[in-house]
Amino acid sequence: MRISIDTDRCIGSAQCAVAVPTVFEQDEDGFSTVIPGSENTGGEPPGLREAVRACPVQAITLTEAEEA
DSSP: OEEEEOTTTOOOOOHHHHHOTTTEEEOTTSOEEEOTTGGGSSSOOTTHHHHHHHOTTOOEEEEOOOOO
């Protein structure tokens, strides 16, 4: 699964980082980022889809990875 954050839309509410701190964090400017390597844990972290829904500006996108 690929997790993307539209940095132009993100307002830094940190709802994603609160919901799934193993996947999301705040950068030095206060905007959300995906923690490097968190997408490659072999499964979907609990609460990930809820974090996507909780984003007040819908800045987070989940894309199913294509299987090779």
